[in-house]
Amino acid sequence: MQRFGLVGLPNSGKSSLFNALTGGDSPVAPYPFATVGTHLGEARVADERLDGIALMSESAKVTPATVQFSDIGGLAAGAAAGEGLGNRFLGGIREVDALVLVLRAFADEEVDGLEDPLESLLSLELELSLADLDSLQRQIDKKRRQAKGDAALGPEVARMERAAALLDAGTALWRSDLPLGERELLAPHFLLTNKPVLAVVNVDEPGPAGEAEGAVAAVAEAFGGAPALAVCARLEAEVAELPTHERAEMSESFGLGAGALARLVSASYRALGLETFFTTGPKETRAWPFPAGATADRCAGLIHSDFQRGFIRAETIQWADLLEIGSWSAARAAGRLRAEGRGYRVQDGDVLEIRFNV
Numbered sequence: 001m002q003r004f005g006l007v008g009l010p011n012s013g014k015s016s017l018f019n020a021l022t023g024g025d026s027p028v029a030p031y032p033f034a035t036v037g038t039h040l041g042e043a044r045v046a047d048e049r050l051d052g053i054a055l056m057s058e059s060a061k062v063t064p065a066t067v068q069f070s071d072i073g074g075l076a077a078g079a080a081a082g083e084g085l086g087n088r089f090l091g092g093i094r095e096v097d098a099l100v101l102v103l104r105a106f107a108d109e110e111v112d113g114l115e116d117p118l119e120s121l122l123s124l125e126l127e128l129s130l131a132d133l134d135s136l137q138r139q140i141d142k143k144r145r146q147a148k149g150d151a152a153l154g155p156e157v158a159r160m161e162r163a164a165a166l167l168d169a170g171t172a173l174w175r176s177d178l179p180l181g182e183r184e185l186l187a188p189h190f191l192l193t194n195k196p197v198l199a200v201v202n203v204d205e206p207g208p209a210g211e212a213e214g215a216v217a218a219v220a221e222a223f224g225g226a227p228a229l230a231v232c233a234r235l236e237a238e239v240a241e242l243p244t245h246e247r248a249e250m251s252e253s254f255g256l257g258a259g260a261l262a263r264l265v266s267a268s269y270r271a272l273g274l275e276t277f278f279t280t281g282p283k284e285t286r287a288w289p290f291p292a293g294a295t296a297d298r299c300a301g302l303i304h305s306d307f308q309r310g311f312i313r314a315e316t317i318q319w320a321d322l323l324e325i326g327s328w329s330a331a332r333a334a335g336r337l338r339a340e341g342r343g344y345r346v347q348d349g350d351v352l353e354i355r356f357n358v
Contacts, residue, residue, distance in 0.1 A: 001042070002289065003068045004268060005093035007128070008102035009120050010074030013202040013233040015039075017102055018071035020236035020260050038093075039071040045265050047287055049319045049349060053278055054285035056323055063286040065276065067265060070096060075127050090131045090192070098196040098272055099128075100264070102233075105215045106204040117201050117215050118222055125172045125193070132191045133167040136160060139189055159185060167193070175224045196271040198227040200264065205232055227267040236260040275348035278319060279303065280328065290346060297342035300354045310358035314340045319349045328353070 008014035022041025045065040054062040072093055093099065101124055103117035114120045140160050147153040163186055166176045172193035173183060186194050201215050213230070220228040269275070274289045277299060290299050296316075301308030315337045317325075325331045337353075346352070 001066050001068050002098070002268070002272065002274070003070065003096040004098050004100050005070045005072065005096035006100050006102055007072065007093065007124060008074060009104070009114055009123060012074065012102045012104040012114075012120065013106070014074065014102040015071055016233035016237045017200060017202065017231060017260065018069055020231075020233055020240045021069050021264065023240050038073075040068060041071070042066050042068050043261055043265075045287065045289075046262055047276065049276075050278060050285060050287045052323050053280045053319055053351065056327065057280045057282060057285055059280065059282060059285040061284040063284060065287045065289050067268070069100075075124060090128075094190040094192065096195070098198070098268055099192065100268070101197060101199045103199055103201050103219060105201045105230075117199075117219050121199065121219060121222060125175075126170055128192045129167045129170055129172050132173070132193050133164060136164045136167065136189060136191065140164060156185075160189070163191070163194075174226065196268075197223075198229075198264075198267050198271050199223060200233075200260075201228060201230045202233045203230045205235075227271055229263055229267055231260045231264070233260070275346075277346050277348075277350045277352055279353070280351055292348070293345055295342060296340050296344040296346055296352070296354075299346045299352065300356065303354065306358045307354045307356045310356040311342050312355040312357055313342075314344060314346075315353045315355065316340055316344075316346075316350045318347070319351050322351050 006014050006018055018039060018041060022043050043066070045067060047064060050062065050064055070093060072090075075090075101121065103120040103124075104115055105117045107115050114123070140157065143153060143157050143160060147157050159182060162182075163173060163176075163178065166173065166178070173186070173191060174193050174195070174197050183194055199219050201219055203215070216228050216230045220226070269289070273292045275292045277288050277290060279286050279288065288299065288302050290302060296314040297308050297311040300311050300314065315332075317331055317337050321336060322328070322331055325334060325336060328337075331337050
C-alpha cells in the first residue's frame with residue numbers, strides 16, 4: 001500500500017481534502033489546529049481495466065489497489081523549531097512514500113490563513129527544509145564519529161554534508177541539483193524534502209478556467225515541473241458524504257470531473273513511478289501497483305515471496321487483448337499468451353499468471 005502525507009499550512013483545506021479522499025471524519029473548523037493528531041485513512045483506487053477483467057473472469061472477489069493518506073496538523077511558521085504543533089507531527093510523516101502539499105487559493109473572510117498558493121509553497125518548503133536540516137545535522141555528528149574508525153563511511157558523510165549545505169541555504173532537496181542517484185542514497189535518512197512530491201491547489205470552484213488554471217501553472221513552474229492540480233476540497237468532501245449511487249451525478253453537476261481521488265492517485269503514481277499489473281481468475285481479480293521497469297520475478301514477489309524464490313516463468317497478455325479474446329483459456333488456445341522469463345520488464349496493464357516451484 002502506498003502512503004501519502006497531506007501537508008499544509010493552517011486552514012489550507014487539508015482536512016477537507018483528507019475527508020474527500022478517504023470518506024473520513026477528520027475535523028474541519030475555521031481556526032488553526034483543529035486537527036491535533038495524525039489521522040489515517042484508506043482509499044480504493046478505481047480502475048476500469050480491473051473492472052473489465054473481473055467481469056470477463058466472473059471473479060467472486062475484486063481487489064483494487066489501495067492507498068493510505070495521513071492528515072497531520074497544520075504547519076505554522078516556525079514548525080521546524082517547535083512552533084505551533086511543530087515537530088510533534090513532522091515526525092509522523094517521515095515514513096510516508098510521498099508528500100502532498102495542500103496550498104490554499106480560496107478567499108474566506110471567516111477563515112484566517114494565507115490565500116496565495118505560491119507564498120504557501122515557499123513557507124512549507126522552508127519549514128520542511130529546516131526540519132530536514134535539524135535531523136540531518138544530528139545524524140552527521142554521529143556518522144562523523146563513526147567515520148574516524150571506518151574510512152569507508154567517508155563518502156556517506158560527504159554526501160550528507162552536501163545535502164545539509166543545500167538545506168541550510170533553504171533549498172528543498174526535491175528542487176536541488178543533487179543527482180538522482182545521490183538522492184536515492186540519502187533515502188535511509190528519511191528526509192522529508194527528499195521524497196516524491198506533488199501539489200494540490202485548493203480552489204474556490206472546480207474547473208480549469210481562470211484563476212485556478214493560472215494558480216496551478218504558477219505552482220507547477222515554481223515547483224520545477226513537479227505535478228500540480230486544482231481541487232475544490234470543500235465540494236469534493238460534500239460529494240464524498242453522499243450515498244455511492246448519488247456521487248457520480250453530483251460530481252457531474254458540480255463539474256468535478258473524475259474526482260479528486262482519481263486525479264490525485266494518477267498524479268501520485270506518476271510522481272512515484274508506479275504502474276499496475278493484474279492477476280485474474282474465478283476466485284479473484286486483483287490490481288498490483290509496481291515500480292515502472294520492474295522485472296517479472298520482482299513483480300511475482302509482490303504477490304508472494306515464494307513466487308519470486310521459485311520463479312519459472314510468467315504467462316502474460318495485455319489487458320485489452322485479453323478482453324478482446326474473451327477469456328484466459330481462449331487466449332492460451334489462440335497462442336496469444338507470451339511466456340516471459342524472470343528478466344522480462346513488466347508493462348503497465350499486463351495480466352500475469354506466475355509459474356513457480358519451491
